[in-house]
Amino acid sequence: METTPFVPHLATVAAITDLTIDVKLIRLELEDAGVREAFKYQPGQFAFLSALGVGEAPFGLASVSYKGDELEFAIRRVGTVSDALCEMEPGAWVGVRGPFGNFFPMEDYRGKNIVIIGGGIGMSPLRPVIQTILDHRKEYGDILIIHGARSRQDLVFAAEFDTWAQAPATRLELTVDRGEDAWSGRVDLIPTVVRELKPSPENAVVIICGPPIMIKFVLVELESLQFAHDQIFTTLESKMKCGLGKCARCNVGEKYVCQDGPVFTLAQISTFLEQF
């Protein structure tokens, strides 16, 4: 088959499991061995998934390339494409285009303390960051992971919390917006947790991903902790259709999320004309 940049590679669903009430972890196996071999990606990159006949949408890669050829995506049911993907059974056919975008500069993070802040499904692109650090634990400094969600049932990757928490020099702080009897942990908003834990900006970077309102208030806290703008990394989410810099849908001012991003430092974002 002739390949064109709009035609997806075919893949089948190898496994699909519940992460929360409305989030599924979908594992895909690309059909073509050559495509599988060539599909190398870095933490922070994304791909377009097609539910053929329903549509196509971009999703962050939640797996790490070096662990194998299967691609994992944590998908929250929020629209028609994500709904259709979440309904799929193992063996179902999916279209994949990618990988697209830039990535977290994991090399530059070496030797640094890393604060990872994820709100809800925002943990998805952070999972490969955490995975990469834990697999090369000695190369990075202290890790603080703050993960918050609306409720206990909305915390994603719960099956991995023990592994994260028990890793050397790694602290995991979970928090929820709404408490309940079955939850003995924190009931705080993420910015409050940041204010309380006071991570030091010295030799550190922060990686944030989550809803814009959460990011906004976390930035206020980081500012008062004296984090510089070039120490703060985030991924921007944007409506996009092509991933190729052609459809002109994903610009934030003069930058295109699909090609210039999705990973930006706050230093870069503060120079954008348009504020997301």
Add this chain to the structure above:
Amino acid sequence: MTEFLSKEGLFTWLRQIAGERKLIAPVRMWGITLFRPVGSPEDIALDIDNTDLSAKDWFFPPSEALFTVEQQGGGRPLITPATEDREAVLFGLRPCDALAISHFDLPFLAEPADPLYRERREKTVLVGVACARARPECFCTSAGTAPNDPSHMDILLTEAGDGYALQAVTEKGRQALGDTPLESRDIQLPPTPQPDPVPLAGINDIARQVFDAPYWDRLADRCIHCNLCAYVCPDCYCFDIRDYSAKGKIERVRCWESCQSAGFTRLAGGHDPRSTKGARLRQRFYHKFLYFPEQFGPTACTGCGRCVRACPVNIDIREVAAEMQKAAEQVALETG
């Protein structure tokens, strides 16, 4: 001495073209003028100024399938990409639309190139006709071209008496002429029309200063987001991609979209980073005056004036440019 093609010679040539390949030319249809495939040169609207819809439709149709999918039950989908195998001559192109095609090339031919666009570009000969008159809303000479500019065309014809002065701009154009007999004449070309100037020089620097001007919300008050400006614009290229499925056959369709649509940037979760009309209207002018130039070089406006003509609430890009200038002067005053 200039090469000269009589009107009769032109028709003979176009008739031959229409027999061999697609002939795309300006026609009157549905009460408007636009570029369509024509069966014979007699169907061409030769007497009009610029068309209501631009020539972009041929390279970038309002909607087209990128590929089709056939899938039986849950079986392996069979994907067939769309291709373009028709050789074509696009006749009657004006310099403003030719400039717009050169702008389209920048995103669409950037690697990985858009396959359908690239095929159409390679297989289409661009035959321009110089403008004998400027419409009241024309301002091409302020936007990087001119009524008689042969740039980005393969052939340029200029009306002269009972025929056209012919300029074969490229080898592709020369070849398309085949053995069409051309005279060599000493021709006095008619004077070139002079559209009114619009202050577009330095508009990108001005844009940097007036992003937060209250002007945008005020202007947007009257916008009814009908999207006409984007549809008639030869430079607007935003698109949407969606799936249509009927009787087991699926099409993935690319269609025109406009940054004025309410859902243009709305995410599946509901968050919309550009949720106000003012921000959306500003995006239209900023993409043209600042973002496109930052990304590719040229300003994404060719001065064709179609948006001025089409807008039902008289939003006028020439006025917007002037207002931006005023707002920048205001900013300069306030900041000393």
